[in-house]
Amino acid sequence: MKAQILFILCFIFNVTIAKEHYQFRHLTTSDGLSDNEVIAMLKDNEGFLWCVTSSAINRFDGYNVKQYLKTEDGTNLSTSVSQILIDKDNNIWIERFGYYFTYNRERDLFVNAQPLLQKYQLHSGANLQTIITDDHNNLWSYNGETMKVYSFSTQQSHTIEDLPENITFFSVKKDKLFYIDGNNNFHITDLLHKHTNVIIPLNEVLGTEKFLSYKFYVDDNLDIWIYSSNTEGLWLFSQNTKNTWKLRTIGKNTLLLKNKVISICEDNFHKIWIGLEYDGISIYDKEKQQHTHISQNLSPYSLGSNKVWCFYYDDENTMWVGTMRNGISYYNPHFFSFSKTMLPSTYDTSCQVEDHEHNLWIGTDGDGIYKVDPNGNITTFKKEQNNSFSNKINCMHVDAQNRIWIGTYLDGFGYYQNNCFHQQPFSDKFPRNPINNSIWSITEDNKGNLYLGNLKCGLHIFNPETGYFHTFTPQNSNLLDAHVMNVFFDKKRSVYMATCNGTHVLNTENHEIKSIRHNSKKSQFIQDTIQNNVYMDSRNLLWMGGREGLTVFDMRLDTIYYLNKSHRLEGNFVRGITEDNNQNIWVVTTDGVTKIEIQVDQHRHGYTFHCLPYAKNDGLQTSDFVHNSIYKSQNGHIIVGGNGGYYDINPNTKYYKNISRVIFTELKVLDTTINVDSLYSHHKILSQNIELTDKITLKYNQNTFKLSFSTMDYVRTHDIRFSYRLSGTSDQWISLESNYIAFNNMAPGTYELEVRATNSGGLWSNPSTLLIHIEPPIWLSIYAKILYLLLVITLFSYVWYRKEQKHKRRMHYKEMEFEAKKQHEIDEMKLNFFTHLSHDFRTPLSLIIAPLEEVLKTHQSEDIKPNLNIIHKNALALLNLVNQILDFRKIEIQEMKLHPEKGDYIEFIGDIIKHFSVYATTYQITLTFEKEIDTLSMAFDKDKMHKVLMNLLSNAIKYASTPGKITVKIWAEDEKVFTSVADNGKGIEDNEKCKVFDAFYQIADEKSSYGSGIGLHIVKELLSLHHGDIHIEDNLPTGAKFIFYIPITPMEQIVETECHIQPTEEEMVSLESDGKSENLDQNTLLIVEDNQDLRLFLSDSLKKEYHIFSAVDGLHALSILKKEHIDMVITDIMMPNMDGIELCHAIKSDIKISHIPVIMLTAKNDIEPLVSR
Template identity: 30%
Template sequence: DKESGVVKRIKLSNESESVYINTIHRMDDGKLLIGTNGTGLIIYDSKKDTFACYNRDNSSIISNRIYTILSDGDKNIMFSTENGLSRFYPDENRFSNWTKERGLTTNHFNANSGVLFRNKNFIFGSIDGAVEFDKTMELPQNYVTELIFSNFKVFYNIVVPGEPGSPLEKDINEVETIHLSHNQDIFSLEVSTINYDYPSNIVYSWMLEGFYNKWSKPGDERLIQFTSLSSGRYTLHVRAISNEDKRTVIKERSINIIIDAPFWKSGWAILIYAVILFIISAIVFHVLLLRRQKKVSEEKINFFINTAHDIRTPLTLIKAPLEEVCETENLSPIGQSNVNTALRNVNLLLRLTTNLINFEKTDLYSSELYISEQEVSAFVEELIASFRAYAEARRIEFTCKSDFQYLNTWFDKEKMDSILRNIISNALKYTPEGGKVNISLSETNDTWSVEVKDTGIGIPSSEQKKLFKMHFRGSNAINSKVSGSGIGLILVWKLVNLHKGKIHLHSVENRGCTIKITFPKGSEHLGNAKKVSPTENPTIILNTNNNKDLPIYDAMKEQQTASAQRILIVEDNDELRDYLRQTLSSEYKIQTCVNGREALSVVKGYSPDLIISDVMMPEMQGDELCAVLKNDIETSHIPVILLTALSNEKHILEGLRTGADEYIVKPFNIGILKATIANLLVNRAILRRKYGNP
């Protein structure tokens, strides 16, 4: 302060670096304009004790090195720099520059070399001499023409408008929208301005709206390039910015860019994906539903199998003693008739349990057919023979005729047996005494047929459409008081369809019924069926008559009887186990066990000559016991007879494949069981004699 002489120390920067001052100019209002060597212009307000710093980063000043500052007091402030002259407008905080590029005679001025004339003209000293300026002279303003787009390239190749496959129909500078395919996602273009007045003052910044919504850092790079852009709609904004003042946008322009989605991302593709996803979801749901239904069906089948086992075991205890009574006791005619009635009803219950199991299996295993080549006449004659005694007892004329003598064709023997048994059984059951049941076999070039015709109660015409529905029984059948479950014909219908056959029905109430079933010949129509050898359909045929004429067999049989051989009985049902022990103990030494695990623990100590085992038992089943014994060298020679309620061929095969020697279905004939035991023991003795004395 010149008046007070007080000196105040001012810190020009908060940073640790030193500030080098080239010139200081005091304004009439007390402000100090400080020109620095590299820090720009610093304005100090002594009244407010504040600083304002202007440099290349925050203003349009031409240089950070300020050599001389001059002012005429009328707010005309000029200063020289290393790059030219600048005029400062304090009211606007704005700078206007003049360089050699824009017509200034020199570009570099000297430090502290300047003076203000009385006429208030400015004179600055430079390396090329003194330069005088009139204070009223206006420095050049920015001048620019249009912003130009050019050199559009796709995959680094220049795009020529109008060429085949070109995304441009006009020059890139004339279009408002660029439409590209999904495989044209690498492209570039150049930007430029026409500015002959001050070309170095132009820098460029761009923003791709829809991709990255921020402006790029201004620079002199004119090439704008994009790679691997996703499909979609974008807008490219380009700005020409003053290099002196980055806040000054000289020109701005935009262009739309559309990149098509590939087909697999298009709306139609998404719709197709949605449909496919829906179909897959539906299939998965359907598969899960089928699995759930299969699980439920398996549980139902297991229930029916267990129930059948529980039913067949008491049936065995009814049937076997009755048959033994018939063979060993002299019954009166009335007694014999009563026993025969009981046996017929036992067989009826047996067929009912078999139908229940087969009916449930058609739902779960409807696609499983085990076919083999069979001779039709022999198969049907053998089946019909099992019904002749029943037909004779009811005095029904039961006949069978065929228009061929020999016909080989393919079918599932077990399922075909179920089809014909149900049809024939119904015909006999609903035909009154003295009626007729005729069975006819016929063939054509491509098919063979079975026709069952009866003179029974028939089916009312109004109910014939319901015949093959679940649990349906005709009203006249119900009124006839003939027992039935209503599942036989629905089972037949399912099994016939499984064989690709057809059922034809003709019936008149109270006059009879004719059912004709037609099947294709050959096996081509059963493409999904599994072929098995006829020998794999086991049937148990016990014939001891042929052995009676063999002296070796008779001698060995007497020898074995005298030796009182040991038999191990494994059965979980107490009454059946006691019945077998009581029946067989007169001829053999008997040991009993209640399950397979107990039998396994005693078999080596007891050393039985033969084992009779039930299949379905707790802890260890009979087939598991058989498999363990047959795989042990010490017990593999012991004959095993399996008793079971499971009568279908699949289970019989499974039992025999475990190594069982015989497989007898409950309810069984006790005489057949005794004969089977005797045959196995005698045959084992013959083998020991044969190979023990070479």
């Protein structure tokens, strides 16, 4: 292949590279400064910068400016403050119209300095002219005649003797007093030996006019710099011998000859900063005897104004420059991590390489190539007119033979060697054309083969010695994308390619291409498919840069890491990657530069990554970096291309200030700045400066506030990060994005606030602590809480008392309930006893009444008949009492059922009254029946209503007068039928009317002693079954009237209850039934009864008409039924062994005897229990 040699050198010129050594930051009115005319500056021991302007005293903490406009006594500080200084006790002094004021740190205001001057025994009052401090910060005062000095180490003052009058300017340094008298004679007095040994007549030596007013500056070598605001020029007196001084020249500097010098200051590098009236600053290097001129230009980091008025040099090597037009400009060599080397070009720097002679080759994006030699001389290579080689340089590479290989945009690639450019033609198989001639990246393997990434046509392999050329595309290989953005050879026979479809790796031995998509376990996947850069570092970590950040692949541990802006990467769009000699990774993105420190993670057996971002605050004048614009030079520096130049970064240069502590600088409550002793809502919050305060107390309605703080680091302020921790809310440190904390609606209580800061190296300071007490509202104060506690105790005591009373009542109720229960059990026992006794009485009563009635029917002897009638009457009364007891028992156990029947209610009542009329006559009582209606057909339980009326009539007869009258009246009203029974007896007291219906209640009367006390109770309950009721009224003039009602139920609504028994051929009949059995002539009758007397009585009564068999129980009866022909069985129900129900069931279950009718006898007065079985 024949190489085409092109001579494209257009012009070569040598210049000294212009580096911006002095880059300033600025503090102006836009940052809070009162105005831009700065008169004087200093820093106090706390680190605050104090600045005197033409309108106020300003204090700067690195973030905010606070202005002081008046003194304690109201003196206006907005004009004519000409001096500010600080003594060894950290007292700040200012002078206004010859009067001095000092700063009271505790009260945060300026006060009259007279008491302090008197304390130090210095001049004071109207005679005082000047106060200065020496290099030990002792105080010196002069009143026009004498000079006094106060030593803070000895705490004594003394007077300097033998001084001339009218000293116009003086200074003290290294135990020497320098001053100018009224005749412009310069004096130097040795304070240790107390004699003046140098006198220089300035007008004579300098050849100036007598009326000039001189000032001077004494540097660290005791060289004297003399200047005057009345004339141009600067003079230097150096100590020639011990006792002689010589006027020296300061080089040929026309700036000093044509400008007035306003102020002078020396830095720690023995450079003299000279402030000029209109031409900025001249910096004189005494060692090199060279001047550097600094003036205002268009750069944002240039001097703010050319009219310099004052200097102040602090302990952090920061030079503060006060100007008369644009506030303060301040410089520190550590302000910016980067200094930019400017090129004679306005184009972006796209790539850099260093050849074997340490020449730096810089490609630009449209302005050709620049070569910078080690001496800073620049050679420019640009495209000639009508030449085909492009000025748009994409990439460069230096091979082993020191050839500079160059990849261009649309013009292929070539190399530079021996002062000639050689354009390399493509192979015949891959012809050169604009579409495929954009080479984006070049690398070289250990055999001298070049690997070229093509923007659109894949990967090329080219051997310059043999001419071998091969191209890998998606069509002829496993390459997934033809856009190869970056290539990298890892020294292990692999070439990595960054493409628009992921990262690929080429084995240089067998040319096999593989795509890297995930780790071997497929547990992690590479998220960013569009890759711009690829780099293998010294740890064998593969770095892949895309548009969404960095992907780091640790192939040894098969682990993938991701880094982006959330990890403090300065932007996500990666433009270039390299590694420094300290194994730190440097990444350039579209937004800036990031240094990544890598540490081994012992716990996770992997790596941790700490990102240190750099942007405009670090001196970067551009943030839009281009592809491949980062390179590591042979001396280990990182070269980053920018617009119109490049940045040379020394990775070993660090600035880490040890942050001593965080200082609280301001308190705001609801956007109102709180000053010392000021009232906020009639409440004094600060009694001393917030810097000195360890506790603040706020009202409950002042719980929205803001606290500001600072570390007084003016050099790397943008690197400072704050975090805080608030006890009572969280134990975790919370990161802050600014230098303040805003609290909103804090709950009342006491909190401990801790604030700490980290410097640019990531070191945390010790936390500063502030106690914050939020007072509760009056309703939540301690007194209110005591009151609440007393109220709670009172309430608790009351609740406890009520609970105890309730407990006592409950216990009393339980006791009463227990007693009632016991009484009820006793009553139940009694009632059960009487019930059983009543059941037992009914059988004997039946044996009494039945024979007695037979006797009354058959025996008509008049002698015994009255006695028999008495027996019969009382036996019936006893039977009625027994029935009442049984009815009461059924009511108590809720077994009483209603059995309504169809009937005429008026006729029913009339029949009962007719029956009772005869009985009432025997007691000389007239029974009258009154009715408003003649007939009323309805449904009612005749048996129960019979008992109701019988009880009421019996009661009326019992309590009626003799002779007496009882009136029964019936009427209908509102679908109810009312019945009243009224007597003319004594009546019932009102307090007893509601009690007479209670069980066992008896009126205290001699007649009541004969009753049981349950009759009226039964009446009320029977009426309740009918859904009726009863009450008592007075029967005027005397007597009682019982009025009851039941609802009128129409005939058609009658429903037979479950207890109603339909007549059958075999109907059960009790002894109390009125039904009569059929006459069964000489039929065989089986009587089953366990009571012998009753069994014999029944047998005797029926033996005339029946053939009688008898049995004592059911079992006995079944044995007879199996042997004899029985036509009918009469059996009792309650019997031992087998009762009547079981006997009946056995008979009806046996087909042989199931035809035999059975009559069941019972002492019970209800048939429901029989039916239920």
